[in-house]
Amino acid sequence: MFDAITIFLLMLTMVALIISSNYYMAIPTFALLIILFVIRQYYIKTARAVKRIEALTRSPIFTHVVASSSGSTTIRSANAESILVKQFDRHQDIHSSSCWFGVWLEMISVAYLTIVTLSFLILASLTDYKSSDVGLAISSVFNGCFSMGHETNKKPPKDWPKNGEIQFRNYYLEYEEKDVIKGITFDIKACEKIGIADTGAGKSSIINGLFRMTEPRGDMFIDGVQVNDIGLHDLRQAVSIILQDPVLFSGSMRSNLDPFDQYSDQDLRESLEEVELKNDIPALDFEVSDGGSNFSVDQRQLVCLARAILRKNKIIVVDEATANVDPRTDNFIQQTIRTKFADCTIITIAHRLNSVMDCDRILVLDNGYLMEYNHPHILLSDPNGILSSMVNHTGAASAVLKQVAAETYSGRRGSFRQENLPAIRHSISLASGQRLLNAVNETEATK
Structure with a gap:
């Protein structure tokens, strides 16, 4: 109006x-x-x-x-x-x-x-x-x-977003004429660490809506600014994302870190030093091959992490960033995210439950509807809850996941996460492998 x-x-x-x-x-x-x-x-x-x-x-x-x-x-x-x-x-x-x-x-x-x-x-x-x-x-x-009269050109404040508070109000997202997110309403507090779990594809759809890759219906606010009304460039520059499959472009390392020439060379070098890549990259003019083929997967992921550190955004989206890296790099990335983005709002997409069990809250979607939203330990206290069912389906790993949730709820998140995460994931992998071996043995016995 x-x-x-x-x-x-x-x-x-x-x-x-x-x-x-x-x-x-x-x-x-x-x-x-x-x-x-x-x-x-x-x-x-x-x-x-x-x-x-x-x-x-x-x-x-x-x-x-x-x-x-x-x-x-x-x-x-x-x-x-x-x-x-x-x-x-x-x-x-x-x-x-x-x-x-x-x-x-x-x-x-x-x-x-x-x-x-x-x-x-x-x-x-x-x-x-x-x-x-x-x-x-x-x-x-x-x-x-x-x-x-049909499209406005509103600009958010220059220092937006300051806090990283996000509100979804009666939020819908449509894909191929079908609602995949159905009227959800929830809040994310400033500096909160949120995990998103889903029985289908809703978790990825929320991220698409956050970046407005698909135009949503309903309202979304970041620090009181209605995201639906501002330009895409203003929105996407305010939110950093660390993807599961790291993306590098052919060109110099400088252009990969800072494609719009917004930062000084000193800032770029410091960001590389933060992720321990300073010795691996001799100069900012170092040429990156197509898709970053002259770097290992671990190094490509660390470059993407350096981008996020460089931009200093208050909202960080983590799309299972450590799925394809070795345990040492996994531990380093998790520790860096916890320390460098401690005063940021972090949204983590849960492809694997062990990546979100130490979050402040987990948002559980089912068929596009918001079903549960609370600390994982509280959600797991309900044996009939959806998250409880998802954790129980992990078999032997469920005990470890519940232990992580209990540890974080009791206030010992930092030390538990940083020291024990690789061991936890190794235990879960072993448990998954044992279930697969049992299934093969049962099949052979039947034959």
Whole structure:
């Protein structure tokens, strides 16, 4: 309502200023308003479908770019660049067509600006205009908000986010015309460590919604700022993510750490030193091969960790960052996350339960609904709870997971996590391997 009133008053003021400067402009101005009203009536009927199409046609573009980047060597060797360019243009044309309403509004605005400008030239001999009136009328048209009635360009505060508090309110997320997140409402406090567990794919969908890879329904607030209203660049620069599969780009190490040249060389070196890579990377101009193939998996993950340290964001998303690294690197990454991001809000995606058992709270989703949200030890005290069922299905590892939850609940989180995490995961792996061996033996016995 605030946006609607603001834009309405701006347009009303613009029309009044133009007509007061040149009363002949009353006729095309009212014609313009009638045209905009008619176009709006057509648009409103299809707005939901257009938004859905726009979201669906955006995904092939991202997929095509990622596939082309990873397969660039093969594409060049086969001289297939022209084929890939045509495919990308086709995807982009389909996506752009869904923005046609905004294009029409801008075209009408330009036509109106042309009429206003020409009117002062053509009618100059009939009326004695002041140059200030001409400038005021033209600048008013430039400030017109015809298309802004549907999309705003709000900017968060420069120091946003300060605390890292996140609120979800009646939050829905749709994928292929089906709700995968269904009206969930919960809060994440500043500096809280949250784990997300799910019986399906809801945990990943929440992260997609957090970065607005898919536009959600409902409201999400970060430090009181409604995320739905701000630009994607402002949002995504404020949240760091450490992925399970680390991503490096071909180019220098400097461009991998700081692609937008926002930090000094000293800051970049310090971030590499924080993750113990200073001796492995001789210079910031060191060339990184396609996908970081000249680095080990452990080193690539540490570079991604250095990126997150460098940005100093208050919200960190950890997508099972230690799944593919050795126990020593696993322990180092976990310890670094705990120390360097101690005053940050951390959201951890639970592909394996042992990675979230020491969190402050675990959010449990089932079929898109929020079912449980509390400290893991409290949730495990309910034998009929969903988290209890998930832990019990781990077999011999369940006792270790419950012990971790109990230890963290009693306030001994730091020492327990840092010293014993590799041993815990090793125990869980052994337990899983023993269950597999038992299953094979049972099958052989049956035969």
